[in-house]
Amino acid sequence: MTDARLRHGRASLALSFFVQGVTFALLVTRIPAIQDRYGISDGLLPVFLAAVPILAGAGSVLTEKLVARVRPRVVLRWAQPLVLLALLGVGAGDQVWQAAVALGVFGLAVGALDASMNMIGVSLQRAYGRSIMLGFHAAYSLGGIAGASMAWAGAHWDLPLLVSYLPAVVVLLPAALVGSRWYAEGTDEKPGADTGPERGAGAAVSFRLLLPLCLVMCFAYIGDSTVSNWSAKYLQDVLGSSEQLATVPYNVYMVTTLLGRAVGDLGVRRFGAVAVVRGGTVLAAAGFAVVAVAGGAWTGMLGFTLLGLGLCVIVPQTFAAAGRMFPGASDTAIARLNIFNYVGFLVGSPLVGALGDAWSYRGAMLVPMVLVLATLLYAKSFGTEPARYGGGHERPRTADVG
DSSP states (O other), rough: OOHHHHHHHHHHHHHHHHHHHHHHHHHTTTTTHHHHTTTOOTTTTTHHHHHHHHHHHHHHHHHHTTTTTOOOHHHHHHHHHHHHHHHHHHHHHHHOOOOOOOHHHHHHHHHHHHHHHHHHHHHHHHHTTTTOOOOOHHHHHHHHHHHHHHHHHHHTTTEEEEEEHHHHHHHHHHHHHHHHOOOSSOOOOOOOOOOOOHHHHHHSHHHHHHHHHHHHHHHHHHHHHHHHHHHHIIIISSSSOOTTTTGGHHHHHHHHHHHHHHHHHHHOOOOOOHHHHHHHHHHHHHHHHHHOOOHHHHHHHHHHHHHHHHHHHHHHHHHHHHHHTTTSHHHHHHHHHHHHHHHHHHHHHHHHHHHHHHHHHHHHHHHHHHHHHHHGGGGGGGGGOOOSSTTOOOOOOOOOOO
16 A cells, blocks of 8 residues: 555544544533433433444444445445434434434444444554554544534524534535545455455454453543543532533543543654553543542542543553454454443443442542553553564564655
8 A cells, every 4th residue: 555545544534533523522512402302301311322322332243244344444434424414313303203213323323433433543553553543533532622612602502403513514524525535444455355364363353352452441431421421510519610610621621632642642652552551541540539539629620631631542542452462353353342432431421420329429430440440450451462573573564654
C-alpha cells in the first residue's frame, strides 16, 4: 500500500471517528428532550436506554460474522450513514413505537460502526508500525465536544429535536459518504484469505487470553459512564454546587479526554503502551479518590479532570493490544472485545446509583476506582507483540506517512 493511500485512509478514518462523536453526543445529551417528545415515562425510560447498548453488542457480534465475508471498510461505509439517519429518525417521530424502531436501528448500527472503525484503526496502526490509535479516539472526543455544544444550543433555544439534529446530519452525512471513498486498511487481502504466517499464528481467538482485555474495557466504561451519568448530580447534591456549575465537570472531562488522547500516541511511542496504561490507570484512580473525599465543588472538578486525563488512554490501547495479541484474527478479537464496551456502559450507571442510594455517593465513587485499579493486574497484556516481531523476525516497516 502506498504512503499516500495510508495518509488518506488515516484522515478518512479520523473523520469517521469525529462524525460518530458528534452523533452519539447529540443523542445522549438530549435524552430529556426525547423523553418529553414521546411521552416516555420514568419507569419506561431505562428500558429504552438499556436497549441501545444491548443492541449495539448484538451489532458488534453481527460485524464479526460480516467481516468474514467483506472487509471492515465496507461495513463502516454502510453503518455510519445508517447511524446518522437513525438519529434523524429519533428527532422526526412522534409515537413511542417510532422512537423504539429508530433507537433500535441506532443501536445495531452503532455496534457495527464501533467495531469496524476500531478494526480499521488497528490495521492502519499495524501498517504504520507505530501508535496512532489514540489520535483516532481524540477525533471522537472532539466530535463529542462539538455534538454536546450543538445539543446545548438546541436546548438553550428550545429547538425541536428534528431542527436540532437536521443541520448536523445534512453536513455530516455527505462528508461521511465522501470520506468513505478513502477508507484503507493495512492489508488488502480478501476476507478469509490466507495472509501467511501471521494468520496461521493467530487465526483462532482464545477467550481466555482475551479476557483480561475484556475486563479492562468493561472497567474503563464503568468509570466513563459514572462520569457521564453522575458527575452533575454528585457536584450538586453531594458537594453543594449550583445547578449551572454542576454541568461543568462533564465538559471538563471531555476536554481533558481530548487533550490526553491528542498527545497519548507520543507517550506510547516514547514509553510504551504498558507504561502509558499504568500511568493512566493510576491517574484515573486518583481522580476517583479526589472526587470521593472532595470538600467542595472545585476540588470535585479537579478529580473529574484527573479522571479524563487517566481514562482516556485505556480504551484505545485496549483495542490496539487485542490487535497485537491476535495479529492474524484482529478483526474477530476487536469485535468480541467491543461487546464489553457496552457491558461496562450498562453496568456503570445503575451500579453507582444503587450503591449511592443504599450506602453513600461518596462511597459509591470508590467502587469504580477499585475496578479501574484492577487494570494494573492486567497491564502486561498491553505489551503483547505478534510472534513475527520476535525470534529474529524483522519488525514491520514504519511508513513514512507523517
